[in-house]
Amino acid sequence: MGRKIMFTGGGTAGHVTVNLALIPRFAEAGWKIHYIGSENGIEKQLTAPLEQLTYHGIATGKLRRYLDWQNVKDPFKVVKGVFQAYRLIQREKPNVIFSKGGFVSVPVVLGAWLNRVPVLIHESDLTPGLANRIAIPFASGVCTTFPETAQHLPSGKSHYVGAVIRDELRQGVASRGRAYCGLLPASEAADAAAAGAAGSSQTLGKTPQEQAAKADAAYSANPAKLVVSISGKSVDAAEPLAAMEEAERVETGGVKPVLLIMGGSLGSRAINKAVRSALGELTRKFSIVHLCGKGQVEPALETADYKQFEYINEQLPDVLAMSDIVLSRAGSNAIFEFLHLRKPMLLIPLTKAQSRGDQLLNADSFKSSGFCEVLHEEKVTPETLLAAIKDVYENRAAYIQRMEQEERRDTLSQLYELIVSSARE
Numbered sequence: 001m002g003r004k005i006m007f008t009g010g011g012t013a014g015h016v017t018v019n020l021a022l023i024p025r026f027a028e029a030g031w032k033i034h035y036i037g038s039e040n041g042i043e044k045q046l047t048a049p050l051e052q053l054t055y056h057g058i059a060t061g062k063l064r065r066y067l068d069w070q071n072v073k074d075p076f077k078v079v080k081g082v083f084q085a086y087r088l089i090q091r092e093k094p095n096v097i098f099s100k101g102g103f104v105s106v107p108v109v110l111g112a113w114l115n116r117v118p119v120l121i122h123e124s125d126l127t128p129g130l131a132n133r134i135a136i137p138f139a140s141g142v143c144t145t146f147p148e149t150a151q152h153l154p155s156g157k158s159h160y161v162g163a164v165i166r167d168e169l170r171q172g173v174a175s176r177g178r179a180y181c182g183l184l185p186a187s188e189a190a191d192a193a194a195a196g197a198a199g200s201s202q203t204l205g206k207t208p209q210e211q212a213a214k215a216d217a218a219y220s221a222n223p224a225k226l227v228v229s230i231s232g233k234s235v236d237a238a239e240p241l242a243a244m245e246e247a248e249r250v251e252t253g254g255v256k257p258v259l260l261i262m263g264g265s266l267g268s269r270a271i272n273k274a275v276r277s278a279l280g281e282l283t284r285k286f287s288i289v290h291l292c293g294k295g296q297v298e299p300a301l302e303t304a305d306y307k308q309f310e311y312i313n314e315q316l317p318d319v320l321a322m323s324d325i326v327l328s329r330a331g332s333n334a335i336f337e338f339l340h341l342r343k344p345m346l347l348i349p350l351t352k353a354q355s356r357g358d359q360l361l362n363a364d365s366f367k368s369s370g371f372c373e374v375l376h377e378e379k380v381t382p383e384t385l386l387a388a389i390k391d392v393y394e395n396r397a398a399y400i401q402r403m404e405q406e407e408r409r410d411t412l413s414q415l416y417e418l419i420v421s422s423a424r425e
């Protein structure tokens, strides 16, 4: 009889994507794969395309730190969930359970413990979240993304494995990303820029390099008055910054650099608001792909250089491949993906008022390694946001160089082996 693994984890994509990375490995090795999640959560949507997987929905309750009338109802849902998980595990008899955390995972870990099935938990953040803190006493081991997390775990249970990166994230193709987002393909943008330059008041060179040199020379000769033509439009670059930007655009063949904005898997209203307050300035310099979160797209704001999506799933590798820099929350999975792909980042971590402060720690750790710039939400204004984005973009080579020092470890294989070795016969 083949071996069987049960995954759990959900609530936000950060509690699902590690499972999505592992599932193909287990499927290839011939394991039967089951997933216990909530009835309608994001974990159900994200695992739906996987044919090799049997999904079981159970009742879930959120364990809140604040007062809410749901707090009265939810303990009953949690008890119901434990009972359902217990019965499912008893029936399916998995060899091992892997939990990526989130509230749905608590009843599953308890159900596994009651059935004496080994459970490995994964903690992506520097300090364990509430759901994992409740579950850890019932688990056989805890795999961590950060080495520092060991200090917050019972001795002997902690396994530092590092960040798990989905294989497909490495296979992105920039031109496919541009096509998906409706951004002008790089080659066409270069042609348009060259055509525009040919008929402009300033005759710029033929190649992007010649064009940049001419724009630089023109600006040095008369910094206060430089009119360049990009894509047929004359731009009065009276401001030194604007002149530099236009010269740079010419240098890149008329293609604006791409700024990817990811407010975590659910989107971030604070980031959305901040970005939209500075949209005019930002789109002068960047083509923006904004992952806004469910129900947060504003169609009226859409332009050739501002593309919004609620969430991008299969196409994310392509979109990442075409992105030059990233503005993001500091969720652990996302920032390690950016590090792996060498994307310079500006991070706006979730505040202590809205969370236990895990993203502040994640962001501090990345900043001290020189991988990102951090802008605290309390300090965000259109001006500070623009300055910080400009800073990251201008220093992008230095960020990339520091990220290049970071070894790319095969965490996925290591974690796979650890789970296999924890499984009961």
Ligand SMILES: CC(=O)N[C@H]1[C@@H](OP(=O)(O)OP(=O)(O)OC[C@H]2O[C@@H](n3ccc(=O)[nH]c3=O)[C@H](O)[C@@H]2O)O[C@H](CO)[C@@H](O)[C@@H]1O
Residues within 6 Å of the ligand: 012, 013, 014, 015, 017, 124, 125, 262, 263, 264, 265, 266, 291, 310, 311, 312, 313, 316, 330, 331, 332, 333, 334, 335, 337, 350, 355, 358, 359
């Ligand atoms: C509000 C909240 O509770 N945030 C927590 C949640 O964040 P969140 O769920 O946002 O998780 P992460 O930022 O860690 O990961 C997001 C994941 O979603 C993917 N993605 C995102 C947007 C998109 O359009 N497409 C897509 O595929 C990313 O590639 C990444 O794999 O879990 C993280 C890991 O425990 C924590 O650090 C965060 O503090």
